[in-house]
Amino acid sequence: MVKNTVQEERMRNYFIQATKEILRGEGLKVVSVRNIAERAGYSYATLYNYFGDVKELIFECINDFQEECEEFVEARTNKSERGISKIKDTIIAYANFFVQHPGIFELFYLEKPNDISKKQPTLDLIYNFLDRLTMEEWVYCIKNNIKKMDEAERMKSEIRFIIPGILLLYLNRRRPESYKQFSAELNSQLDYILHKE
Amino acid sequence: MVKNTVQEERMRNYFIQATKEILRGEGLKVVSVRNIAERAGYSYATLYNYFGDVKELIFECINDFQEECEEFVEARTNKSERGISKIKDTIIAYANFFVQHPGIFELFYLEKPNDISKKQPTLDLIYNFLDRLTMEEWVYCIKNNIKKMDEAERMKSEIRFIIPGILLLYLNRRRPESYKQFSAELNSQLDYILHKE
DNA sequence: CAATATTATTAACAGTGTTAATATAATAAA
DNA sequence: TTTATTATATTAACACTGTTAATAATATTG
Structure with missing residues (x-):
């Protein structure tokens, strides 16, 4: 057995x-x-x-790809200056992972499972993925009085939505048209979100 | 002929x-x-x-649906108090249009045309749609010194990305799980974005 | 080795988009 | 009006898609 x-x-x-x-x-x-x-x-x-069906198989890949994404991000941020700087680098690395693997972006955000209720844990993983990647640094920021707790929460939730949004428009609608513009836009958004107040 | x-x-x-x-x-x-x-x-x-192909036909529908969406938003905001308040109402109405018609959201943001280069004007329409819907009120805000021009630009570009993002997660990933939560989240994001500084 | 239970394969069904050959309808010329 | 031509619509076919049932092959047990 x-x-x-x-x-x-x-x-x-x-x-x-x-x-x-x-x-x-x-x-x-x-x-x-x-x-x-x-x-x-x-x-x-x-x-x-x-x-059970091919969608089930396809969604199984998400776990593996999350690990790969995590390694990708880790490799690109382990030398970053701690705090807000590292958070920003983490998010940029996260976005670049999907730019380099648009098929994985489709899988994470666009593809619908046959039975959405059965995939709740996976959907939660996706939803909280960026939170998880940046959690350690947010804790660091709060401990060192760089950001207040409620401030951090606000930023996290803003980022949770704006990153899939900007990726969706760039990868699926080619807006902005070039990677350079996309990169500049992402950078500007992050600077604004992370440094205000 | x-x-x-x-x-x-x-x-x-x-x-x-x-x-x-x-x-x-x-x-x-x-x-x-x-x-x-x-x-x-x-x-x-x-x-x-x-x-030429079925994708071309499907993308033709976007123009018509934009008009419908515009009417939908108009009907729900014509009594709104002018200025930031009306901008907020417009964006909420825009989001609610897609919540009521998730198939149209798919068409606007998820569906890929066969030849993306041929659909550039349509993609531009989508990208600038919310800008167009709120433009008049932004002008109003600037004229009446409610917001500065660069401030307004920043907010517009933030909204451009966060709205597709939050809709994507709600409609495609069921995060947050209920409409009530989604609505509260959207409201909170807008209040934050529109009222800060 | 023989009987049984597992596991893999092929065949089939109902779909999909798309193209080429055919049939029908509308138009122009005699 | 009848014939010839052109334009348009339809059917048949191809190569795909996911999925299931019946069959073939393999492994396990008595």
């Missing part, structure tokens, strides 16, 4: 890895049951022995 | 109206070539005599 579960988990992982490869490379639009299965080395119907 | 163009425009409109009906009712996921054509009273292949 235990052994069975291990094998089952292994199989699930083959499909998850295959899906991740396609998502990272060609993007969400070329993710298909037959496509995934071929890359995993199995028939398309085999997939249904391990996942 | 002229007559021909008129008829052609009439035909295009049959398909556009059919598409709009489906979008408003069942949403983007049930929009299909055969579905649209049936509702328009034509065969599915006829559609391709008037539109």
